[in-house]
Amino acid sequence: MNNALAQLAEHGVSVWLDDLSRELIASGDLQRLVDRGVVGITTNPTIFASALSKGDAYAEQVKELAAAGTSLDDAVFAITTEDVRRACDLLAPVYERSQHLDGRVSLEVDPRLARDTEGTIASARALWAAVDRPNLYIKIPATVEGLPAITTALSEGISVNVTLIFSLDRYRGVMNAFLAGLEQAREKGLDLTDLASVASFFVSRVDTEIDKRLDAVGSPEATALRSKAGLANARLAYQAYEEVFSTPRWQVLEQAGAKPQRPLWASTGVKDPNLPDTLYVTGLVAPGTVNTMPGKTLEATADHGEVTGDTVRGGYDAAREVLDALERLGVSYDDVVTSLETEGLDKFEASWGELLQTVTNELDNARAVLKAGE
Template identity: 60%
Template sequence: MSQNQNLADLSAAGVSVWLDDLSRDLIATGGLQEQIDTHSVVGVTTNPAIFQNSISKSDSYAEQVSSLAKAGADVDAALTAITTDDVRNACDVLAPVFAASDGHDGRVSIEVDPRLANKTDETVAQAIELWNLVDRPNLFIKIPATKAGIPAIARVIAEGISVNVTLIFSVERYREVMDAYLDGLDTALRNGHDAAKIESVASFFVSRVDSEVDNRLTAIGTPEALELRGKAGLANARLAYAAYREVFEAETRFPDLQAHGALPQRALWASTGTKNAEYPDTLYVSELVAPNTVNTIPVKTLNAFADHGWVNTESIIGQAAASQEVFDALTAVGVDLADVFVTLETEGVSKFEDAWGDLLAATQTQLDAAQS
């Protein structure tokens, strides 16, 4: 099988294509391997909503649920067993990619319980537990970039564990994330860990920013405000990439760590499926192309890009000043960007908690049925 040319071009431009989806059926049917073979997929991300969708809509989990029920597992233990099994198996599928990329890609992400988003110690404990349960070197532990998550990130990195930092919305919070990564590397080196084996990505959410800002612009309703719709998400991501380059290419702290084998914490574009039908369906892929980045792409968007996507290699580099002008214009028409980012983080945690709650309820129903 040959690779789709559009996605091959995206990869050649320095963007690692990760699939924002996982299910037991996708693994068992060879669908994940097919995405690797034909769509340049070199990684997988999961989140509570993805697991909720896959587990609640498939019969593939029935046998395991029955075994867990007979063993007396409670719902939390059952869900941990189910999700870690899927992620472990996906890690095995991607192991050749991991080896071929020298550990750079071939990664699969699993998220800590979203109910722990505001609990530092508990997040650290579960991150270590998940790392040990999955027991694969190409695993990423996802930790949200909440205020409680920032110190957790540093502590988990210090344990030599690779981390995917999720739910980043503002450049200010992103700078805290990068600092936490560097702090964690400092401690990891002192603890005797090999820095070259610690990978991290910072997941910067894109389309949700446009959704929130566009709603506010529509409410303001002036011609100047309406003209800015659809511009905030890309501008925010481009400013984030400028911050990434500043920290990992220009500042003095990282080179000292790099001399010990440390790797940059790559910027990852998340929430890249368009939510507004008026926008091109490949907008957040075509317009976020830069070296050493990752784009986690939902299946629908991945297929759209394979069909008609194009690679704009000038979409990020050199766009920081223009992106700041967009932010200045948003502020000028009355958009409170600080409030936008607080709202998005709060809603992001809440949405994942709701999805996890639905998943727990569905799993409990299956456990009860298996015991009856």
């Protein structure tokens, strides 16, 4: 492994890639990244839309789907689950080597179901069955409606990546949903040792939204707080994680073989070009965490990331003061995280729409070719 990536691993940080495409798998590039220290993969509708719009890696499958008269939604389902299944197989050695901790690949439920509990549960079941790999994570958004879906999925033995977490209160709700799911699974007699979960806490988007509001305030105090909220918020999330996973409630589950729900730092690519490009990696080093990085951030970390040790614990008071100072300036934390959740869901829905349109175009083209050959 590159030294910085190896150092992250030594400090308890699992390095995951926030990207997946069939070309990445077929070219051998994903295997090369795994050889360098990548131990997991996350996907989302944006990633799939981008992958499908490039090259012809999906042409053969699209042709088969078109010939079979497959519906649009079923075609998207088939394409995305195939990519994830192949990635799960590629990462299977990592899964075994890490005692089933890493080597995981995440696949998100249809984002149009984010406010639909029962629809999310049904989608999670269908995706889990279709991929049929133990190292799969089903991604479920951390909406109010998503929380009971998280519990139900876990209670049925489905491992879950909870996504789109911005607020500390919601994160506590996510951890409660996780514990409830494991408790129900235990009551059913399910084996807890391989039932896993991560909680994806978003980082850079917090700074993007808050910095915009600080710029509107325009005072020296506001300027001094720019680009500090994302790390502060994530560090306080880790404090909450430490609190919850030291309770008697958790200890009962741990004794039954359960593993804690690890914090996963998401949205770790910097949006502000004036910031260090490894800020949300080297600034969030703590044991038992995952950092999922877009390719550009991963390469920057590998090239010049400076890992100095734990950069989370010990900074809780300073982190709290950042959020308190924002409130004093009139920047409402509650309003920011509510806006970010709404925006995040809107972005995923828009990307899903783009994915549907891309697949529609590909199917139409393939049907036209088939018809011309009749």
